[in-house]
Amino acid sequence: MITSSWFRRVPVVVALGILTAAGCSRRGGCSGEYCGTFVIAGTGEVTTLLPPVSDASLDRDVFDQIFLRLADLAPDGGTIGDAGFVPQLARSWEWTDPLTLVFHLDPRARWQDGPAVTAADVVFTFDAYTDTAIASGDRTALSHIASVTAPDSLTAVFRFRDRYPEMFFDAVFHMRILPAHLLANVPRGTWQTVEFGRAPVGDGPYRFVRWTQGQTLELAADSTFFLGRPHLRRVIWRFASDLNTAITQVVAGEADAVEVLITPPNIKRAQDAGHLTLYPYDGSTYTFLQFNFRANGDVSRPHPIFADPDVRRALVLATDRPSMLQSVFAGHAKIPPGPMPQQWKWLWVPELTVPPYDTAQAAQLLAGRGWRDTNGDGVRDRAGKKLSFHLVVPSSSAVRQQYALLLQEQLKAVGVEVLIDQMERAAMDERVQGGGFDAVLESWNTDPTPTASVPGIWGTGGGSNYGRYASATFDRQVAAATSAATPEAAKAAWIAAFGTLAHDAPGIMLFSVDNIAAVDSRVADVRIRPDSWWALLWTWRIPPGKLNERDRVGG
Amino acid sequence: MLPWLLRRVAAGIAIVFAVVTLTFAAVHLAPGEPFLPPEGRPVNPAAIERLKNTFGLDQPLPVQYVRYLAALAHGELGESFSRRRPVAEMIGNALPNTVLLAGTALLLDFALGITIGVFQAARVRRRSDVALTNLTLFFYSLPTFWLGLVLLLVFAQWLHWFPVGGITDPVLHDALPLGGRLLDRLRHLALPALTLGIVGAGGTARFQRAALLEALGQDYVRTARAKGLPERAVLVRHALRDALLPVISLLGLALPFLLTGAVLVETVFSWPGLGKLAADAISARDYPVVLGTTMLVSAAVVVGSLVADVITAAADPRIRLSA
Secondary structure, eight states: OOOHHHHHHHHHHHHHHHHHHHTGGGGOOOOSTTOEEEEEEEESOOOOSOGGGOOOHHHHHHHHHHOOOSEEEOTTOOSSSSTTEEESSEEEEEEEETTEEEEEEOTTOBOTTSOBOOHHHHHHHHHHHTOTTTTOTTTGGGTTEEEEEEEETTEEEEEESSOOTTHHHHHHHSOOOOOHHHHTTSOGGGTTTOGGGTSOOOSSSEEEEEEETTTEEEEEEOTTOTTOOOSEEEEEEEEESSHHHHHHHHHTTSSSEESOOOSHHHHHHHHHHSSEEEEEEOOOEEEEEEEOSEETTEEEEEOTTTTSHHHHHHHHHTOOHHHHHHHHHTTSEEOOSSSOOTTOGGGOOTTSOOOOOOHHHHHHHHHHTTOBOSSSSSSOEETTEESEEEEEEETTOHHHHHHHHHHHHHHHTTTOEEEEEEEOHHHHHHHHHTTOOSEEEEEEEOOSSHHHHHHHHHSTTOTTOTTOOOOHHHHHHHHHHHHOSSHHHHHHHHHHHHHHHHHHOSEEEEEEEOEEEEEETTOBSOOOBTTBTTTTGGGOBOOGGGOOHHHHTTO | OHHHHHHHHHHHHHHHHHHHHHHHHHHHHSSOOTTOOSTTSOOOHHHHHHHHHHTTTTSOHHHHHHHHHHHHHTTOOOBOTTTOSBHHHHHHHHHHHHHHHHHHHHHHHHHHHHHHHHHHHHTTTSHHHHHHHHHHHHHHTSOHHHHHHHHIIIIIIISOOSOSSSSSOTTTGGGSOHHHHHHHHHHHHHHHHHHHHHHHHHHHHHHHHHHHHHHHTSHHHHHHHHTTOOHHHIIIIIIHHHHHHHHHHHHHHHHHHHHHHHHHHHHHTTOOSHHHHHHHHHHTTOHHHHHHHHHHHHHHHHHHHHHHHHHHHHHOTTOOTTO
């Protein structure tokens, strides 16, 4: 039957027909198991392809294909202990004492320019990641490791300063092993701009082919990859200006995948396209309203409204999060009971609950603190000051703008005035980091573990704690969690810490999205890791019977 | 003519210098910092300090300005903060794409605009003239980014006649023979060039119509008609030749319109040209790229204006370039 979708595609088919008749058909093309060409619609553009100097999301996606770790997280692996990890460069490992971890490298591992990957590369990598001249973002996470040595070419020995649950995670997750023979002579101070970052040589399943500025980045499968030949022959990132453009490319069939859809309209577009399969997976972000505990623009004084815990609790109670979630996400998100994304599913436990929506109790709390509407203008006031605050929202996020409007409406119902300040992201960051705000809608992209981000955002003096919340109890509980001897003890300590946060209400936890990737239906064996979307791409395949002209071209 | 030319070149250099200085001040005074991590990731102060040191941002602003000018005098535009590669190389990669887009749009703009303007002037105050006047006004008043989004929605997303963005097909292009590659490029070029060209053509048509109507009222046109020349010959050989002169001067004015329009159109269509480069650089607070692209665009506008003046003078013997 001829459908309307078929009819709409006629001109494309004709154009592609002309193109292929003009060129491809004469080339025969690739056939068999190893022919796929996979185009990913990426938002933004790659910065640099030298791992220690970049933390950008797109860069990390590419690193996953080019550079290996000693071991990697299994698809459902936990970060405590070493049971949740699978070998990569290291064929095996052992603990020779509680502070010494020995990795045995796989002798088959090779750099893509020929030499073997050796323990000297591991030593070099640790030295580079911890060098102040490079100032890698992972340096702090590696500070528990006292030394890395190489007794022989296939053995790397990690000595730790202290014992804690995520020792193995720290040893393997943060560092992607670098080729010492190509980088040892490059001055560390120049690594930010070094040519290697534009044309890297790695040891992973894919090798770098080319990076066309503003357009694409292309990788080719390394057919000799020691862990198994990748099925997808070419992987191309196509750079899009924003997520909407990226999704449009995928829906139009000009790209094969996009890692997130986020909003219901985007999900519907992908469903309606007909050629895409949607893959839900645990999200790695959570979004929250953060209160500033210090006066707007003056960190030496307490905030006139938010320094009072009862007012913060009242605002939490006055927020109808289920209805907001339904209105914006139509069920494609969850309300986190603490500062947590869905990927930390071991922390989504019944002991942690979302505070109820209770405007009566909220009103009672506010009145109890002296906030009453004395002049009948609909806004509570106290000693001549209105219960009014500015909420900073990034202009780049339509979802957070919607949430800001909904929050404004809901808090108005209990006599609180919210003034929304939409700001361009760079300007917003500068203002928030300098403490020049009352409240901000933040979204945080987390690691597979809460160890770094939770104390960073909510801990006293944390580098990202722009609201300046400070609680000795919370800090103690987090310290207990990060140093617990067993996973059970760590979990209990995290639950206690999140309970303290719920009581102190330094923010309103709003949503943690269900990540949904859209992938062309001809692709099989699709598995997506929440912390690293394309990490398993080399195991995906396109069955020979489903190859299209784009898969065969150039074979 | 030479003294006039030298004066104009000197004035042009002064204008570009002023633009660079103002842009330098504006980008550094604007809120926001370069080297911020991606949204939702922790700030690494040590890395930011390291990067500031690497790129010389730890120096006082006047020192940075003098250093920038000194480098500029040696033809160096610096390194991009966000892409970690030479700005000159980035501009060199983006410029041909913008030239292709703006050049095609300019052709469309003038070919369509002049044709419509002449057609209207020949049928002045008839129904077709009134209809075209309204139509050209409509297109002229459209924001380019809005028109781009509409064309993208209709012809790329709904009808799938054209690609949704980019400059070539990332998979097939290299495997195609020359003809196929040309066709592929034209398919990608069509919507962005139409977006810029149609809006410009709306203005050009109105200008051309007015200029031709004025020429048709001149004595030499009356004489031509009195001599019994066919109306077509009067219109094309006599009046249009005169009426094209003011339109030529529009060329110089069209350049800034096209280049500023390119910022939005290139962003909408993910076209990897100067406009998108500049827009991305502004978001990332990539000062060297913002300065490099701004300087290039201002230089192009100055040169375009100069060239238009020279062409106008060459085409019109009444104009002497001596003032």
